Amino acid sequence: MPTxxxxxxxxxxxxxxxxxxxxxxxxxxxxxSKKFHTDTxxxxxxxxxxxxxxxxxxxxxxxxxxxxxxxxDLSGQxxxxxxxxxxxxxxxxxxQLTHASFGATGVSLVIHPLNPNVPTTHAxxxxxxxxxxxxxxxxxxxxxxxxxxxxxxxxxxxxxQKHKEACDTLSQTAYPSFKQECDQYFYLPxxxxxxxxxxxxxxxxxxxxxxxxxxxxxxxxxAFIDAYVPIVSKNRDMSFTHQQREWxxxxxGRYVEFNLLYDRGTLFGIKTNxxxxxILMSLPNIVSWKYNYHPEAGSAEEKLTQCLQNPQKxx
Amino acid sequence: MPTxxxxxxxxxxxxxxxxxxxxxxxxxxxxxSKKFHTDTxxxxxxxxxxxxxxxxxxxxxxxxxxxxxxxxDLSGQxxxxxxxxxxxxxxxxxxQLTHASFGATGVSLVIHPLNPNVPTTHAxxxxxxxxxxxxxxxxxxxxxxxxxxxxxxxxxxxxxQKHKEACDTLSQTAYPSFKQECDQYFYLPxxxxxxxxxxxxxxxxxxxxxxxxxxxxxxxxxAFIDAYVPIVSKNRDMSFTHQQREWxxxxxGRYVEFNLLYDRGTLFGIKTNxxxxxILMSLPNIVSWKYNYHPEAGSAEEKLTQCLQNPQKxx
Numbered sequence: 001m002p003t004x005x006x007x008x009x010x011x012x013x014x015x016x017x018x019x020x021x022x023x024x025x026x027x028x029x030x031x032x033s034k035k036f037h038t039d040t041x042x043x044x045x046x047x048x049x050x051x052x053x054x055x056x057x058x059x060x061x062x063x064x065x066x067x068x069x070x071x072x073d074l075s076g077q078x079x080x081x082x083x084x085x086x087x088x089x090x091x092x093x094x095x096q097l098t099h100a101s102f103g104a105t106g107v108s109l110v111i112h113p114l115n116p117n118v119p120t121t122h123a124x125x126x127x128x129x130x131x132x133x134x135x136x137x138x139x140x141x142x143x144x145x146x147x148x149x150x151x152x153x154x155x156x157x158x159x160x161q162k163h164k165e166a167c168d169t170l171s172q173t174a175y176p177s178f179k180q181e182c183d184q185y186f187y188l189p190x191x192x193x194x195x196x197x198x199x200x201x202x203x204x205x206x207x208x209x210x211x212x213x214x215x216x217x218x219x220x221x222x223a224f225i226d227a228y229v230p231i232v233s234k235n236r237d238m239s240f241t242h243q244q245r246e247w248x249x250x251x252x253g254r255y256v257e258f259n260l261l262y263d264r265g266t267l268f269g270i271k272t273n274x275x276x277x278x279i280l281m282s283l284p285n286i287v288s289w290k291y292n293y294h295p296e297a298g299s300a301e302e303k304l305t306q307c308l309q310n311p312q313k314x315x
Numbered sequence: 316m317p318t319x320x321x322x323x324x325x326x327x328x329x330x331x332x333x334x335x336x337x338x339x340x341x342x343x344x345x346x347x348s349k350k351f352h353t354d355t356x357x358x359x360x361x362x363x364x365x366x367x368x369x370x371x372x373x374x375x376x377x378x379x380x381x382x383x384x385x386x387x388d389l390s391g392q393x394x395x396x397x398x399x400x401x402x403x404x405x406x407x408x409x410x411q412l413t414h415a416s417f418g419a420t421g422v423s424l425v426i427h428p429l430n431p432n433v434p435t436t437h438a439x440x441x442x443x444x445x446x447x448x449x450x451x452x453x454x455x456x457x458x459x460x461x462x463x464x465x466x467x468x469x470x471x472x473x474x475x476q477k478h479k480e481a482c483d484t485l486s487q488t489a490y491p492s493f494k495q496e497c498d499q500y501f502y503l504p505x506x507x508x509x510x511x512x513x514x515x516x517x518x519x520x521x522x523x524x525x526x527x528x529x530x531x532x533x534x535x536x537x538a539f540i541d542a543y544v545p546i547v548s549k550n551r552d553m554s555f556t557h558q559q560r561e562w563x564x565x566x567x568g569r570y571v572e573f574n575l576l577y578d579r580g581t582l583f584g585i586k587t588n589x590x591x592x593x594i595l596m597s598l599p600n601i602v603s604w605k606y607n608y609h610p611e612a613g614s615a616e617e618k619l620t621q622c623l624q625n626p627q628k629x630x
Contacts, residue, residue, distance in 0.1 A: 039607065051606075053606045053607075055605065055606060062604075062606070064606065190585045190588075190591045190594075191591065249601075253598070256571060256575070256602075257575060257595070260571070260572060260575035260576050261575050261582075261585060267576075270505045270576060273505075276505045276506065277606060277607040279505075280572070280604065281606050283568070283604040284604065285603050285604055285605060286564075286601065286602070286603050287571075287601070287602045287603070287604075288600050288601050288602070289377075289595065289598040289599065289600055289602075290370065290600060291366075291368045291370060291377070291379065291592060291596050292354065292368075292592040
């Protein structure tokens with residue numbers, strides 16, 4: 001048990017993200033010939049998780065939906081790792097932080113479909129807390145974004161619309177702000193491209209009550225299903241060419257580059273000795289890199305590239 | 316032109332690495348049905364390079380041999396990026412470093428063969444200098460390492476032996492020290508594995524004269540050809556199964572993980588706005604990730620994995 005007691009929200013949120021995981025897997029399983037396989041694992045320092053993976057399905061080539069609840073004491077070098085997080089929510093306590101306990105729970109998923117006409121997607125909803133003798137710091141984070149291989153404006157609008165409706169339950173300023181944060185976060189500076197057509201992204205939410213953000217995470221979890229599942233359902237049986245498949249594998253390279261070079265969750269997980277297989281399940285099962293490749297002028301591939309170089313207002 | 320004048324070694328070393336590039340490409344072309352294609356490029360801030368790439372050859376599935384000579388003035392945010400380097404060679408000047416010019420030249424290559432029986436290899440020889448009003452800092456770095464998909468002890472020994480002979484021309488302690496640095500550098504902590512069977516790695520060489528290290532780089536460039544080309548020649552026509560090909564694609568995932576998560580050259584290049592295509596030409600053209608994959612007990616695949624978990628003394 002950690003030195004400082006976790007707050008009730010850690011379990012409350014863990015129950016929610018477990019429910020979101022179950023609902024998402026069930027919804028996706030209705031579209032695929034295969035079922036998710038479940039691995040449960042323990043974290044030596046405290047807590048554990050359940051990683052649900054579907055590989056080589058009829059629709060999903062590789063998909064992972066991971067839930068974890070981890071907690072424990074922090075000191076020495078570990079606490080240094082967390083200071084960058086604490087600096088964002090309580091800069092005044094960073095300097096005297098020598099001993100604390102933390103708790104974190106969340107759901108994180110990446111779905112890589114087989115058909116290049118079906119976009120890849122990622123979503124993540126999480127709660128984090130840090131307890132010291134005097135302080136109880138906490139925040140919520142999360143988001144969902146869509147990464148198409150071929151641009152379908154109606155799908156992008158639908159994905160954003162469903163997430164806008166979820167954000168509107170929090171406030172009228174939430175969607176425009178979280179949409180912009182998403183475009184900024186999922187950006188590859190070395191390519192001058194966003195990862196995909198965006199969605200929403202937020203972190204360090206703590207101004208309102210825990211219950212407010214808990215309800216918001218719940219709303220977002222359902223919104224993700226309403227946003228993504230119809231896009232899969234609509235496009236999964238479209239025919240595609242070998243060349244379109246090659247383009248998909250090439251674009252997946254960008255996904256790998258983003259996740260390994262920039263993604264805060266991936267890097268934090270790897271550096272804090274998290275469970276490697278649960279962190280890197282986000283990587284596609286087949287990927288390709290070509291030297292200095294540029295799609296043909298006027299092609300659908302070039303149209304997507306241009307869209308990623310110029311983030312758009314979808315709703 | 317940069318404010319402070321580069322030393323003659325910048326051009327001298329650039330000539331050498333251009334010659335090494337040419338010799339290596341010529342040697343590899345004798346084994347392949349395809350030739351290297353050459354792209355020359357300019358760096359906006361000063362200098363440029365020549366990137367030579369061979370894709371989808373009969374022996375080399377993707378190979379890149381890059382030479383660059385870059386230089387320019389550093390100030391503001393750029394100089395911050397270089398302070399971690401300067402801290403290694405002249406910690407006493409880091410604090411007052413506000414304006415400097417730098418020069419760097421080197422050859423860097425990665426060869427990903429098609430046949431899983433032929434190891435991937437990487438080599439890099441480079442010279443770096445930093446000039447201020449008062450100081451002229453310089454150092455050499457480099458190395459070469461071998462990444463097999465199937466362990467062939469004789470090949471590993473041969474690769475190490477040739478590099479040991481090169482190191483022995485510098486000093487008797489060079490090989491044991493550079494071999495150990497290689498095992499430490501090409502290590503994936505999140506996998507508990509080295510990237511391959513190692514080779515040599517060194518950085519910040521500056522105790523002897525520039526000419527000493529220049530000659531050493533020259534010797535190493537030739538040693539690399541003597542070390543690698545016979546291994547390719549010997550194994551390129553071996554037959555392989557679909558399952559062995561899959562294992563190769565899976566292992567290539569580790570190569571991508573290392574390069575994007577840890578490789579100092581890659582990360583430095585990406586963060587300092589280097590030429591993306593020349594930096595990421597190191598990534599294989601087809602790669603796969605499988606969730607929580609473990610090779611069968613007693614298999615050749617498991618034998619390799621165990622070797623990577625326990626670095627060995629080869630010569």
